[in-house]
Amino acid sequence: MHPKQWRGHRGLRFRAAAVCAAAALALGVAACSSSGSTGNSAASGGTKVAGGTATWALNPSAVPNYIFPFASSTYFSTVNFEEFQYLMFRPLYWFGNGASPTLNTSLSLADAPVYHGRTVTITMKGWKWSNGETIDAQDLMFWMNMMKAVAHQDWGDYVPGLFPDDVTDIKVVNSSELTMTMTKSYNTTWFTYNELSQLTPMPLAWDRTATGPSDCAANEADCAKVYGYLDSQSKSMSSWVSSPIWSIVDGPWKLASFNPDGNSSFVPNPKYSGPVKPTLAKFVEEPFTTESAEYNVLQAGAAGGQKLDVGYLPTTDAPDKPANAAVGANPVSGYTLAPLVQWAINYFPVNMQSSTGNGPVNRQLYFRQALQYLMNQKAIIDGPLHGYGSYTVGPVGTYPATNYLSPQGQQGDPFPFNLAKAKSLLTSHGWKVVPNGVSTCQAPSLCGPGIAQGHQLVFNLPYATGVNWISSEMTQLQSNASLIGIKLNLEPKPFDQVVAIGAPNCKVAGTSCDWDMANWGGGWSFVPDYYPSGETLFASGSGANSGGYTNAENDALINQSLTTNSLTPLYNWQNFLATQLPFVWQPNGPYAMTEVANNLHGVLPQSTTGNLNPETWFFVK
Amino acid sequence: MTGFFIRRIVQAAVVVLLVTMITFILLRAIPGNVAVAILGPGSFRNPALIAAFNREYGFDQPWFDQYLLWLRHLVEGNLGFSWTLDQPVASLLGSHLPKTIILVGMATILALVVAVPIGLWQAVRRNRLVDYTFTGFSLLFYAAPSFFVGTVLILVFSVKLHIFGPEGPQGGLVSDLTDWRDMTLPVLTLALITMALFSRYMRSAVLDNITEDYVRTARAKGASPRRVLFRHVLRNSLIPIATLLGLSIPYIMSGALITESVYNYPGMGYLFFKAAQQQDYPTLLGFVIVVAVAVVVGSLLADIAYAILDPRVRYTRS
Numbered sequence: 001m002h003p004k005q006w007r008g009h010r011g012l013r014f015r016a017a018a019v020c021a022a023a024a025l026a027l028g029v030a031a032c033s034s035s036g037s038t039g040n041s042a043a044s045g046g047t048k049v050a051g052g053t054a055t056w057a058l059n060p061s062a063v064p065n066y067i068f069p070f071a072s073s074t075y076f077s078t079v080n081f082e083e084f085q086y087l088m089f090r091p092l093y094w095f096g097n098g099a100s101p102t103l104n105t106s107l108s109l110a111d112a113p114v115y116h117g118r119t120v121t122i123t124m125k126g127w128k129w130s131n132g133e134t135i136d137a138q139d140l141m142f143w144m145n146m147m148k149a150v151a152h153q154d155w156g157d158y159v160p161g162l163f164p165d166d167v168t169d170i171k172v173v174n175s176s177e178l179t180m181t182m183t184k185s186y187n188t189t190w191f192t193y194n195e196l197s198q199l200t201p202m203p204l205a206w207d208r209t210a211t212g213p214s215d216c217a218a219n220e221a222d223c224a225k226v227y228g229y230l231d232s233q234s235k236s237m238s239s240w241v242s243s244p245i246w247s248i249v250d251g252p253w254k255l256a257s258f259n260p261d262g263n264s265s266f267v268p269n270p271k272y273s274g275p276v277k278p279t280l281a282k283f284v285e286e287p288f289t290t291e292s293a294e295y296n297v298l299q300a301g302a303a304g305g306q307k308l309d310v311g312y313l314p315t316t317d318a319p320d321k322p323a324n325a326a327v328g329a330n331p332v333s334g335y336t337l338a339p340l341v342q343w344a345i346n347y348f349p350v351n352m353q354s355s356t357g358n359g360p361v362n363r364q365l366y367f368r369q370a371l372q373y374l375m376n377q378k379a380i381i382d383g384p385l386h387g388y389g390s391y392t393v394g395p396v397g398t399y400p401a402t403n404y405l406s407p408q409g410q411q412g413d414p415f416p417f418n419l420a421k422a423k424s425l426l427t428s429h430g431w432k433v434v435p436n437g438v439s440t441c442q443a444p445s446l447c448g449p450g451i452a453q454g455h456q457l458v459f460n461l462p463y464a465t466g467v468n469w470i471s472s473e474m475t476q477l478q479s480n481a482s483l484i485g486i487k488l489n490l491e492p493k494p495f496d497q498v499v500a501i502g503a504p505n506c507k508v509a510g511t512s513c514d515w516d517m518a519n520w521g522g523g524w525s526f527v528p529d530y531y532p533s534g535e536t537l538f539a540s541g542s543g544a545n546s547g548g549y550t551n552a553e554n555d556a557l558i559n560q561s562l563t564t565n566s567l568t569p570l571y572n573w574q575n576f577l578a579t580q581l582p583f584v585w586q587p588n589g590p591y592a593m594t595e596v597a598n599n600l601h602g603v604l605p606q607s608t609t610g611n612l613n614p615e616t617w618f619f620v621k
Numbered sequence: 622m623t624g625f626f627i628r629r630i631v632q633a634a635v636v637v638l639l640v641t642m643i644t645f646i647l648l649r650a651i652p653g654n655v656a657v658a659i660l661g662p663g664s665f666r667n668p669a670l671i672a673a674f675n676r677e678y679g680f681d682q683p684w685f686d687q688y689l690l691w692l693r694h695l696v697e698g699n700l701g702f703s704w705t706l707d708q709p710v711a712s713l714l715g716s717h718l719p720k721t722i723i724l725v726g727m728a729t730i731l732a733l734v735v736a737v738p739i740g741l742w743q744a745v746r747r748n749r750l751v752d753y754t755f756t757g758f759s760l761l762f763y764a765a766p767s768f769f770v771g772t773v774l775i776l777v778f779s780v781k782l783h784i785f786g787p788e789g790p791q792g793g794l795v796s797d798l799t800d801w802r803d804m805t806l807p808v809l810t811l812a813l814i815t816m817a818l819f820s821r822y823m824r825s826a827v828l829d830n831i832t833e834d835y836v837r838t839a840r841a842k843g844a845s846p847r848r849v850l851f852r853h854v855l856r857n858s859l860i861p862i863a864t865l866l867g868l869s870i871p872y873i874m875s876g877a878l879i880t881e882s883v884y885n886y887p888g889m890g891y892l893f894f895k896a897a898q899q900q901d902y903p904t905l906l907g908f909v910i911v912v913a914v915a916v917v918v919g920s921l922l923a924d925i926a927y928a929i930l931d932p933r934v935r936y937t938r939s
Contacts, residue, residue, distance in 0.1 A: 063895075065706060073670070074660045074704075153670060235707040260706060260716075261887040263791055286791065289894050293788065293885040296772070300779040300787035307787075494898050500657040510671065511657060 046599065046620025051281040053265075054600055054617055057294050057311040058083070058287045059592075060466075063262025067246050067255075068234035069200045070146060070227065075234075076156025082527070082610040083285070087253040087266055088246070090274075091528070092122070092140065092199040093192070096607040099400045101343040101530050103192065106275055109135055109201060109250070113192055118182045120167075120191070126176060127273035129203045130249045135273075137178040139201035142217035144170050144180075146202075149216075149223035154231070155198075157528070159536055159543075163195040187565050193531035203248045206230060252278050252615040262287030266614075279602075279618040298332055298595060309600045313337065313593035316468045321387030328386070332595055336604070339388045339590040341399050343530070343608040346392050346523035347583035348463075349502055349546035355513040358459055360450030362516065362547070367448075368581040369415065370425040374480040376417035377587045384469035389587040392523070394578030396532045396570075399588065400608050404532050406571035414578055415585070423484045431457070431485075439485030462491040463519040464498045469589055470521040488517075495520055508543045518546075523588065527609050534558045534573060538582055549582035629924055633917040640913040641695075641906065642688060648902050649684045655900055656680065659704045678704075691906070700910065701903030705896070710907035713892060718911065721888035723797045724789075725877050727804070728811035729866070736816045737862065740823020741855060747828065755820065762817035767876045771810040771883035778806060789886030807884040811876050815869065822865050826858035833857075860930045867923025871916045 064084035066075035069091075094107035105112050114121045127135045147155060147164040157163075169181040182191065207216050209229040216223040233245055237260045240246050247254065252274060253266035264285045268278035288294040291314045298311040319328030319337075330337040350371065352363045361367050381389040390399040393409050426433050430446030433439045441447040441455040463474045471492070478488045493501075502518020504511050524544075526532050535558055536542055540550035557573035578585075591610075596603045602616040655678075656671040675681045679690055694701060700710035743752045762770065779787040786803035790796035797804060830836065831854055839849050874889075881890030889908060896904035 072660075237707065260708065261891070287887075288885050289882045289891055290885075292772075293883060296775045296779070296787040296883075297885070300775065300783070494900075496898060496900055497651065500655070500900070504657055509657065 046601065048279070048601075049619045049621050050279055052619040053282040053284055054280050054309040054614060054619075055284040055286055055307065056612075056614070057298075057308050058262055058285050059312075060288050060290050060294065063260075063287045064258075064264065064285075065237065065260070066234050067237075067240050068230050070143070070154070070202075070230070071156050072154045072231075073156040078527075078610055083612050084264070086251065086611060087283070087614070088249040088251045088255060088269075089200060090251045091197070092201060093197055094611070095193070095197060095528065095530050096609045096611045099605045099608050101400065101402070101526065101607075101609045110140075113188075113196055115188045115191075118185055120180050120182065120196070121173075122178045122180075122196070124176045124178075124201075125273075127250060128271050129205075130247070130254065130269050130271045131203065131205060132271070133203060133205075134175070135201050135203075135250055136175045137172045138175070138217050139203060140178050140199060141170065141172050142202045142204065142207055143199055144178075145216050145218075145220045146223045146227055147198075149220050150227045154227060157198055162535070163198055166195065185563060187531075187562055189565070190531045190533055190562055194529040194533065197528040197530060201250070203250075205248050206245055252276070253283060256282065268615075272615075274615075276613070276615050278615040280614060283614040283617075298335070301334075301597075308595075309597045310603060311335075311595045313595055315385070315388075315589065315593060318386045318388060318590075318593050323387075327388075330595075334598055335595040336598060338594045338596060338604050338606060340592045340594050340606045341388070341390055341588060341608065342525050342591040342610065343397055343400065343527065344523055344525040344588055344591075345395060345397050345532075346521075346586050346588040348517060348519035348523075348586060349583050350517050350581075351502070351506070351513065351515055351547050352550075353505075353507050353513050353548035354516050356460065356516055357455075358516045359513075360448060361455070361457070364429070364448040364451075365580065366425045366429050368584070369579075370422040370484070371481070371486070371584055372415040372581055373418045373422035373425070374484075374486075375415070375477060375584055375586060376480065377413055377585070378417065379476065380469065380473045380587045384472035385587060385589050388593070389469075389589045392585040392588055394574045394585070395534055395538060395582075396574045397526065397588065403567065404570060406574050408571070408575045409578065413585075417480070419480065419483055426457075426484060434485040435483050437485050438487050456487075457485060458487040458489065459516040460489045460491060461517045461519065462493045462498050462501055462515065464495040464521040465492045466495060467521050467589075470519065473586065474519065503544070503546050505541075505543050505545045505548055507548055508541060508545075517584075519586075523586070525610070530609065533561050533570065534577065535562060538577060545582070547582055549580070551580065554580065554582075625928070626925070629921050633921055636917050637910070637913045641692070641910060644906060644909045645688050645691065646684065648905060649687070651900065655902070659900065695910070700907045703896070703901055703904045705899045705901045706904070710903050713904060714889075714907055714911060717887065717889050717892045719794055720797060720886065721874075721877055721881070721890065723794065724807055724811065724881070724886065724888060725873055727808045728815060728877075729873060731808060731812040732815035732819055733862075733866075735812070736819035737823050737855075737859070739816075740820040741827055741850070741858070743820070743824045744827035744831065745850065747824075752824075756824075759817040759820050762813045763821065765814065767810055767814055767879045768883050770813055771806070771880055774806050774810055775883075787884075789881070789884040791885075791887070807880050807886055810883070811873065811880050814876055815873055818869065818872070819862060819865065823858060823862055826861045827854055830854045830857045860927065863926040863930060864923040867919035867921075867926065870919035871912070874912055874915060 058079065062079040064080050066080045067085060069085045069089045071080060090109055092109050094104045095101055097104050103112065109127055110125060111123045122140065124136055124140070129135060144164065151158045151164055166183045167180045168183060171179050173179055204217055207226060208214050209225045214222045214226045216226040230245070233243060237258065240258050241255055249269050252269055252272040254269045256265045256267045258264040262285065266283045267281070286308070291312065294311055295314055295317065298308050301307040313332065317331060319331060321328050327337045327339065350362045350368055351359070353359055354362055377391050381387065391413050392398070393413055396405050396409055398405060398409065423433055426439060429448070430441055430443030431439050432442045439457045441451050441453055444451055444453050447455070461474070463470060465471065474490050478490055481488050498518050498520040501515050503520065506513040524537060529536065537544050538549065538554060539545065539558055540555050554573070554577055557569065557576055560569035561573050594606060599619055599621070600617055601620055602618050656674040660670060660674055679687045691701065700714070702709055703713055706713060739755055743755050746752050775787050778785045785805045788803060789807045790800040790803045836849060836853060839853050877888065878890035878893060880886070881888045882894055889911070892904065893908045896908065
């Protein structure tokens with residue numbers, strides 16, 4: 001899944017050992033850290049060979065279905081953006097330096113933005129489209145006008161009040177320079193990482209409708225019709241390869257073949273202006289129904305006649321990770337195992353707006369703390385995750401190591417498994433705890449407002465099937481909870497159903513509030529909102545604030561972190577929220593147990609932002 | 622005879638109608654918000670967008686009205702539009718159904734070609750080693766789920782021996798017909814489980830026929846054992862197999878669904894798998910229609926075949 005969207009289970013891939021940009025160092029982020037691999041021949045050795053075809057396995061049942069980079073929420077997914085469109089159409093700013101989720105100025109289409117007060121200046125580098133035209137400020141204005149015209153309806157990352165609502169006075173100064181004014185003085189890192197990260201220049205050849213050329217690049221009023229035309233062209237999948245629109249690219253790759261089942265192939269764009277030109281002659285993406293089907297192909301390839309060059313290991317087949325090693329013994333010979341953990345947090349919401357009768361219970365901090373004490377993150381990481389997960393300790397991710405995580409957050413899990421503390425929290429708040437039974441409220445004045453005498457701790461908890469460690473975690477939590485009389489009725493369901501039930505703030509979205517908790521297994525990835533601030537996920541009334549958590553102090557701290565060029569407000573906010581438990585924190589499992597053929601180099605380290613860079617890949621002999 | 626056919630066709634239509642209605646109700650009973658599932662998690666920010674979707678696709682109407690609307694479109698030849706694949710369902714079925722037909726067709730032909738002689742041989746050699754051996758294999762494959770058979774075949778013939786590919790052909794129909802290396806295991810998987818069923822029925826049918834009066838008469842008239850077996854017994858024993866063929870369609874289709882998933886073969890099973898995961902109701906309903914029609918037609922054809930092959934049925938009914 002994509003940014004500002006909830007994360008699916010599986011997914012992304014590689015990014016080559018790109019340059020660790022100065023920007024990363026300036027931010028003090030631990031750039032270029034590997035996502036972990038055995039460090040064998042996928043990283044070094046052999047003689048580079050030009051050409052060849054590299055085949056990469058798509059995630060189960062995830063295939064591209066939209067090519068226009070201006071995507072509505074329906075098409076706003078990792079498989080459409082990072083794994084497909086970005087190969088051909090590059091965003092203005094590229095994020096990812098090795099494993100570090102930071103601005104990569106070398107691969108970006110413009111120089112780093114320059115801030116003067118509330119004015120932002122963007123200077124294009126003058127790279128070329130495949131039709132020979134320069135990627136200029138007018139192309140960026142084309143995108144901005146479309147954002148202003150249709151974003152509220154048709155841009156999947158749109159949040160009311162944020163981009164483009166938080167900018168005014170957008171001007172093309174000259175062919176290479178565009179300026180805009182922020183509506184207030186924002187934290188410049190946040191503005192670059194979460195707002196400007198959404199921009200993608202579009203070629204003027206796209207500025208047309210079915211009847212002929214249009215002028216959206218200069219006139220916002222023309223944009224709705226242009227969007228309608230491009231949207232319809234993007235939905236016509238059978239015409240993508242031959243389309244005169246989608247064949248104009250600025251990325252390193254051009255689409256050579258595609259079928260709606262997801263089989264696609266790319267060839268190098270000879271006009272690509274970026275610093276890293278493709279070495280491969282062809283890059284192929286292959287879809288799979290299940291991860292078992294993919295694993296069969298991987299194993300057969302490893303035994304001879306390699307069919308997949310980059311695939312993945314089902315988590316259940318992952319080897320146990322020894323304490324002092326990056327990975328365990330790889331069960332697939334001829335490949336290098338490299339787990340990819342995303343720049344993300346993992347959690348599941350507790351619905352404080354639940355209409356089942358449990359809303360008042362879920363609103364009690366002591367109850368959420370008791371539940372968090374029952375979540376044994378260490379046991380999950382050591383057990384079903386085979387040692388490959390990372391802890392979620394609050395609203396900021398712990399992997400990769402960044403300076404966004406506060407010193408307090410770096411100290412680890414604030415709620416290590418503790419049955420006695422969980423029980424004590426209930427008994428001290430008026431609950432009669434019945435181990436292996438159902439606990440009931442005996443003193444309503446202590447239980448909390450709205451909780452009646454005799455109210456039972458019984459909750460429904462739908463969770464996403466398909467990921468074994470999540471199923472194990474849910475069973476373990478159910479078992480732990482039963483020891484203090486909390487009955488969790490687990491309901492296994494497909495991922496999309498769980499997201500539809502539990503991801504939106506039901507009061508804001510107008511969806512049913514008839515659920516207590518919901519676990520889609522993937523939490524949230526910080527892409528393309530790379531700065532881990534809380535305005536989207538945790539602010540009162542935010543649509544992605546799944547459980548409906550609301551707290552004035554939290555809102556004030558978020559606001560400070562968005563308007564101050566310092567990390568201190570971000571630390572203050574996350575320290576506060578980590579123990580407020582708007583969600584139940586759970587381990588962040590690997591997004592993919594990636595397997596890279598040993599004769600294919602340049603794949604590692606993988607990008608924690610999910611970007612795919614096959615232009616850095618090459619075969620060796 | 623005509624009345625019989627008309628009655629059966631009317632019954633078939635009613636069955637298809639009931640199947641679609643039950644499926645429609647079950648799909649609508651799935652918890653969760655369809656609009657959010659289809660429009661994407663980000664759509665929650667825009668209630669107007671969700672409302673527009675519900676209005677456009679009739680989700681703001683009672684389920685029966687939605688069903689009638691869908692039925693009206695169906696009668697007009699419109700199977701609906703896939704929300705996730707942005708294509709008419711008819712077009713999706715048109716592109717995926719032929720692949721499944723090729724897989725099922727090849728597997729069924731292979732199963733018949735092998736199962737009929739085996740069943741015949743077993744009957745002739747009943748209660749001997751060859752009979753016990755084939756019975757053992759038949760029961761094994763009949764009991765084994767297709768995903769298990771598929772996985773074992775991949776491990777043996779693809780991972781260990783490298784004789785066949787571990788997945789079905791990824792290209793178009795031409796590759797399905799020409800890429801024997803990748804097509805063999807999916808066909809074999811489906812054929813093995815079907816073969817087990819057919820050979821058991823064939824054995825029983827031959828054993829039933831071999832004791833009939835007409836066989837004794839043929840022998841008494843001096844017909845050679847070979848002539849009796851192939852000219853008389855085999856022909857009559859094929860009658861229940863023809864019936865079984867029609868009735869086996871749901872069994873074969875469900876096997877194909879799993880087999881396609883195991884072998885990453887982009888047919889109807891692949892389409893169904895994706896649609897089920899993404900709450901793509903129009904595609905799911907389209908799939909159900911195809912399978913329901915196939916089952917009903919198969920059953921109808923079985924009845925017709927039986928009536929044609931066995932004159933006693935015709936005479937009795939007339």
